[in-house]
Amino acid sequence: xxxxxxxxxxxxxxxxxxxxxxxxxxxxxxxxxxxxxxxxxxxxxxxxxxxxxxxxxxxxxxxxxxxxxxxxxxxxxxxxxxxxxxxxxxxxxxxxxxxxxxxxxxxxxxxxxxxxxxxxxxxxxxxxxxxxxxxxxxxxxxxxxxxxxxxxxxxxxxxxxxxxxxxxxxxxxxxxxxxxxxxxxxxxxxxxxxxxxxxxxxxxxxxxxxxxxxxxxxxxxxxxxxxxxxxxxxxxxxxxxxxxxxxxxxxxxxxxxxxxxxxxxxxxxxxxxxxxxxxxxxxxxxxxxxxxxxxxxxxxxxxxxxxxxxxxxxxxxxxxxxxxxxxxxxxxxxxxxxxxxxxxxxxxxxxxxxxxx
Numbered sequence: 001x002x003x004x005x006x007x008x009x010x011x012x013x014x015x016x017x018x019x020x021x022x023x024x025x026x027x028x029x030x031x032x033x034x035x036x037x038x039x040x041x042x043x044x045x046x047x048x049x050x051x052x053x054x055x056x057x058x059x060x061x062x063x064x065x066x067x068x069x070x071x072x073x074x075x076x077x078x079x080x081x082x083x084x085x086x087x088x089x090x091x092x093x094x095x096x097x098x099x100x101x102x103x104x105x106x107x108x109x110x111x112x113x114x115x116x117x118x119x120x121x122x123x124x125x126x127x128x129x130x131x132x133x134x135x136x137x138x139x140x141x142x143x144x145x146x147x148x149x150x151x152x153x154x155x156x157x158x159x160x161x162x163x164x165x166x167x168x169x170x171x172x173x174x175x176x177x178x179x180x181x182x183x184x185x186x187x188x189x190x191x192x193x194x195x196x197x198x199x200x201x202x203x204x205x206x207x208x209x210x211x212x213x214x215x216x217x218x219x220x221x222x223x224x225x226x227x228x229x230x231x232x233x234x235x236x237x238x239x240x241x242x243x244x245x246x247x248x249x250x251x252x253x254x255x256x257x258x259x260x261x262x263x264x265x266x267x268x269x270x271x272x273x274x275x276x277x278x279x280x281x282x283x284x285x286x287x288x289x290x291x292x293x294x295x296x297x298x299x300x301x302x303x304x305x306x307x308x309x310x311x312x313x314x315x316x317x318x319x320x321x322x323x324x325x326x327x328x329x330x331x332x333x334x335x336x337x338x339x340x341x342x343x344x345x346x347x348x349x350x351x352x353x354x355x356x357x
Contacts, residue, residue: 001087002096003117004068004108007201007231009033011096012065014235015259033065039267039274039286040260043318043348047276047284050321057285059274061266064090068108069121084128084191092195092270094262095121099202099211099228114211115218118198122222125191126166132190133163155184166192174223195269199262200228227265229258273347276318277302295343299353309357313339318348 002008016035038058048056066086087093097114098107109117140156143149158181165175171192177185185193198219202208216226234257237245249257267274272288275298279285289298300307320335321327330336345351 001066001069001093002121002199003098005105006068006096006098006117007199008068008096009065010235011094011199011201011229011231011259012063014231014238015262016063017238035063035065036060037063037263039263039288040256041274041286043274044276044284044286046318046322047278047350051278051281051284053278053281053284055283055285057283059286059288061263061288063094069124084125087125087191087194088189090194092197092266094199094266095196096199096201097215099200099208099215100205101207102203112211114200114215118215118218122171122192123169126169126171129172129190129192130163130166132188133159133166136188137163154180158184162190171196171222196222196224197262197265197269198224198226199231200226201231202228203230203232225265225269227258227262229262231258234259273345275345275347275349275351277351289345291347293345294341295339295345295351295353296341298345298351299355302353305357306353306355309355310341311354311356313343313354314352315339315343316350317346318350321350 012033012035016037038060041058044056044058047053064086095118097118098112099114101112109120137156137159140152140159143152144156158178162172162175162185166172172185172190173193173195175193198215200212200215202212212226212228219226237248237257240248249255267288271291273291273293274286274288277283277285277287287298287301289301295313296307296310299310299313314336315338316327316330316336320330320333324330324333324335327336
């Protein structure tokens with residue numbers, strides 16, 4: 001998401017290999033574009049070299065490119081109503097902020113000011129959240145006149161606190177959430193109760209780098225991270241064959257592209273961990289699950305029968321496999337273990353599920 005002409009669609013195309021329209025006028029994107037993006041993971045590459053599977057399946061994220069937002073979107077200006085509806089369905093927001101000044105690319109407000117631009121978008125989300133909270137408040141007040149339901153009393157108390165937080169111009173993701181608040185917040189579908197990664201779309205000019213640093217300081221006050229990406233440059237780079245692209249990056253001393261950093265930061269911001277499954281030489285696959293996921297739930301992600309018939313899971317880590325060189329060597333070293341239902345899956349685990357079904 002972001003203002004028109006901030007580089008959203010070009011970023012989308014670069015990350016997904018898609019073909020969303022890119023043009024120098026506001027609201028070039030009207031209907032959302034959806035793409036599935038593999039998460040680069042050197043651990044998966046290592047497992048591929050070790051097992052030589054017929055199928056190698058990375059973990060993925062679904063990315064949606066939606067229309068630009070302008071002032072007044074919370075009241076339906078521009079394509080505001082569509083924009084806000086699409087945000088409501090997202091788990092994480094990439095807020096693309098323009099940190100480049102090119103006269104041939106029109107700015108919807110005349111001049112570049114990254115912090116102001118980011119605040120415009122954030123303010124519209126906050127205004128919509130304030131409206132949502134007020135509607136819920138009115139509904140609860142009517143119910144409480146005729147009943148004294150304990151759950152609704154707790155909801156009213158939480159709603160009042162969140163309302164005050166939003167009224168101070170603070171997004172809901174920065175609200176110190178008390179125990180038991182998650183079900184209420186989930187049901188309210190508040191737009192600012194989502195993790196945000198700010199994407200500073202910059203070019204190679206001194207002023208652009210200064211804008212990126214200003215945006216970093218702005219985002220820090222909101223407990224959010226910034227990933228700086230020269231989107232136009234990386235879009236051109238992605239046109240090269242993979243081997244040639246890697247050689248070019250190495251020659252420049254660049255370890256990884258900005259879009260790769262963005263994907264890894266997104267996984268972190270979503271609170272996800274990656275586990276792996278190895279099916280002989282047939283398939284090696286990476287899976288994403290929320291941090292703290294129990295073994296039966298992770299098994300259910302592989303197949304619903306594995307969760308229903310869960311008996312145990314055999315666990316080893318990619319790092320141990322890398323260190324010892326083979327599954328047999330990991331077992332001889334006592335680094336392979338059998339875990340039950342209470343085991344919480346850790347990042348980098350290789351799971352072999354035992355199921356009664």
